[in-house]
Amino acid sequence: MKHIQFMDTTLRDGEQSAGVNLNPQEKLQIAKQLERLGIHVMEAGFASASLGDFQSVQEIGRVIQHASVMSLARAKESDIREAYEALKGAVAPRLHIFIATSDIHLKYKLRMSRLEVLASIRESVKLAKSLFPTVQFSAEDATRTEHAFLAQALEEAIRCGADVVNIPDTVGYTNPQEYLSLFRYMQQHVPSYEKAIFSCHCHDDLGLAVANSLAAIEGGALQVEGTINGIGERAGNAALEEIAVALRIREDHYKAQTNLVLKEIKATSALVSRLTGMVVPKNKAIVGANAFAHESGIHQDGVLKEASTYEIISPQLVGEEQNKLVLGKHSGRHAFTERMKEIGYELTEEERDRAFRTFKQLADRKKEVTEEDLHALILGETSLVHQPYEVKHLQAHFISNGTQSATVVLEDANGNVLEDAATGAGSIEAIYNAIDRILQLNCKLVDYRIQSITQGQDALAHVHVELEGVTRVTGFGVAQDVLEASARAYVHAAGKLLKRSEMDGKTNRMLSR
Numbered sequence: 001m002k003h004i005q006f007m008d009t010t011l012r013d014g015e016q017s018a019g020v021n022l023n024p025q026e027k028l029q030i031a032k033q034l035e036r037l038g039i040h041v042m043e044a045g046f047a048s049a050s051l052g053d054f055q056s057v058q059e060i061g062r063v064i065q066h067a068s069v070m071s072l073a074r075a076k077e078s079d080i081r082e083a084y085e086a087l088k089g090a091v092a093p094r095l096h097i098f099i100a101t102s103d104i105h106l107k108y109k110l111r112m113s114r115l116e117v118l119a120s121i122r123e124s125v126k127l128a129k130s131l132f133p134t135v136q137f138s139a140e141d142a143t144r145t146e147h148a149f150l151a152q153a154l155e156e157a158i159r160c161g162a163d164v165v166n167i168p169d170t171v172g173y174t175n176p177q178e179y180l181s182l183f184r185y186m187q188q189h190v191p192s193y194e195k196a197i198f199s200c201h202c203h204d205d206l207g208l209a210v211a212n213s214l215a216a217i218e219g220g221a222l223q224v225e226g227t228i229n230g231i232g233e234r235a236g237n238a239a240l241e242e243i244a245v246a247l248r249i250r251e252d253h254y255k256a257q258t259n260l261v262l263k264e265i266k267a268t269s270a271l272v273s274r275l276t277g278m279v280v281p282k283n284k285a286i287v288g289a290n291a292f293a294h295e296s297g298i299h300q301d302g303v304l305k306e307a308s309t310y311e312i313i314s315p316q317l318v319g320e321e322q323n324k325l326v327l328g329k330h331s332g333r334h335a336f337t338e339r340m341k342e343i344g345y346e347l348t349e350e351e352r353d354r355a356f357r358t359f360k361q362l363a364d365r366k367k368e369v370t371e372e373d374l375h376a377l378i379l380g381e382t383s384l385v386h387q388p389y390e391v392k393h394l395q396a397h398f399i400s401n402g403t404q405s406a407t408v409v410l411e412d413a414n415g416n417v418l419e420d421a422a423t424g425a426g427s428i429e430a431i432y433n434a435i436d437r438i439l440q441l442n443c444k445l446v447d448y449r450i451q452s453i454t455q456g457q458d459a460l461a462h463v464h465v466e467l468e469g470v471t472r473v474t475g476f477g478v479a480q481d482v483l484e485a486s487a488r489a490y491v492h493a494a495g496k497l498l499k500r501s502e503m504d505g506k507t508n509r510m511l512s513r
């Protein structure tokens with residue numbers, strides 16, 4: 001089993017994400033969390049980039065005890081010396097020198113010849129090694145560099161004292177097969193290969209950063225670089241949490257171990273997301289909100305019977321409390337019944353089937369049926385089980401500054417359909433007048449209250465009404481639409497009044513006998 005070291009560059013390459021700017025306190029907070037996560041090396045910044053970066057590198061170097069703290073530096077004496085000043089107080093300081101090796105970068109950016117680049121590597125690595133116990137050298141844009149020249153550059157760096165040599169895919173250009181072969185090539189063509197640790201550093205321009213990093217590990221990389229949540233320059237860096245979990249879950253394949261404390265992943269991801277403002281996409285592997293959420297009935301049924309049917313990662317492994325069975329339009333009876341039990345409803349079979357039908361209707365209109373929705377639905381449903389009338393159809397016609405009209409269709413317990421229309425000063429009044437006409441009610445609305453009981457645009461409305469007729473009764477209705485909830489509430493209360501009148505009639509008939 002080989003051992004893979006994790007080099008986290010959330011605070012340097014991660015902060016190079018457009019729009020991200022962390023202050024020194026925020027950087028320190030992330031650094032402490034990275035320490036808890038068990039990162040081997042953290043790149044705290046680029047000391048010579050700004051005073052703020054210098055201070056952050058310095059502070060993180062002073063505070064962090066259980067990880068090596070590194071600063072980036074160009075192959076330039078002033079950068080190296082500034083990094084040295086910043087990391088003087090660190091327990092395990094490390095310098096990261098980089099210079100590009102590809103012809104494109106040499107010609108257009110550095111305007112240097114290959115010989116000049118080799119000379120620069122020699123000078124800077126030697127100077128760095130005289131100041132730091134550990135030095136990493138990166139050949140920027142390595143994957144677009146001619147292989148033979150790259151091998152020469154890395155050999156030069158190792159001979160001058162580099163302990164770690166990195167082969168970055170700076171522009172996210174390579175693919176897994178090619179990157180793996182590149183590492184194998186270096187094994188054969190860098191004479192001092194055994195004297196250094198080879199590292200991989202991938203960007204996600206083609207969405208291959210994690211796959212490329214894993215391929216590099218197969219090709220012999222013993223250090224992997226990346227960021228939390230995959231943030232970073234352009235499309236970002238390889239997401240370290242994905243690499244770590246892939247190595248664990250597919251240990252059979254990669255035969256590699258790490259020191260990472262995987263259960264710290266969720267907290268680390270959440271902290272980085274909060275402080276950088278880079279929102280984690282819901283479907284992001286390992287740390288996305290949906291990473292452990294099952295929505296479809298067949299999957300939910302499988303997971304309820306045995307989680308491993310649809311889960312290759314246990315949520316607890318990465319510090320997630322538990323998986324989620326999200327109730328939505330693809331859910332089935334198993335998940336629905338299970339959730340009902342969890343929130344305390346032991347329904348009869350009839351109630352369950354009825355509630356499930358209503359749930360499906362609701363789920364057709366809502367993205368996700370929440371626990372509050374279920375309470376509301378059951379509240380409405382259980383009280384509706386023995387209702388004499390149900391709202392079947394409702395049509396309201398709204399005219400601004402005019403008289404409103406509504407058509408209501410009710411169904412009684414025997415399946416008879418009753419319909420009428422009416423007008424009113426407002427839509428609700430028109431609906432209530434139509435219901436009065438259908439049920440021949442003689443009552444007064446004494447209270448009407450509306451409440452949103454769930455959240456968001458597709459929230460459920462809960463309407464409470466109080467009617468005064470032969471007695472005072474209350475009723476409520478729950479629906480996504482306010483008018484529908486209002487109609488249901490009125491019919492619910494009206495049903496009670498009618499029952500009461502029926503009972504009074506029976507009593508009067510008995511008394512008059």
Ligand SMILES: CC(=O)SCCNC(=O)CCNC(=O)[C@H](O)C(C)(C)COP(=O)(O)OP(=O)(O)OC[C@H]1O[C@@H](n2cnc3c(N)ncnc32)[C@H](O)[C@@H]1OP(=O)(O)O
Nearest residue numbers: 013046048049050074075076098099100109110140170233
């Ligand atoms: C692949 C990567 O992620 S590399 C890291 C990228 N990160 C950053 O650039 C963030 C921090 N950078 C900065 O704050 C600034 O760019 C600084 C402070 C480093 C330099 O600023 P400036 O001196 O104004 O130079 P500027 O950024 O405009 O240009 C870069 C210069 O460095 C040179 N350079 C670039 N890489 C290297 C290198 N590895 N070694 C030596 N010189 C280099 C360029 O050729 C250019 O030199 P020139 O001025 O002679 O043309």
Ligand SMILES: CC(C)C(=O)C(=O)O
Nearest residue numbers: 098138140141168170
């Ligand atoms: C500084 C280097 C390692 C880098 O970030 C890159 O090449 O992507």
Ligand SMILES: [Mg+2]
Nearest residue numbers: 013170201233
């Ligand atoms: Mg990078």
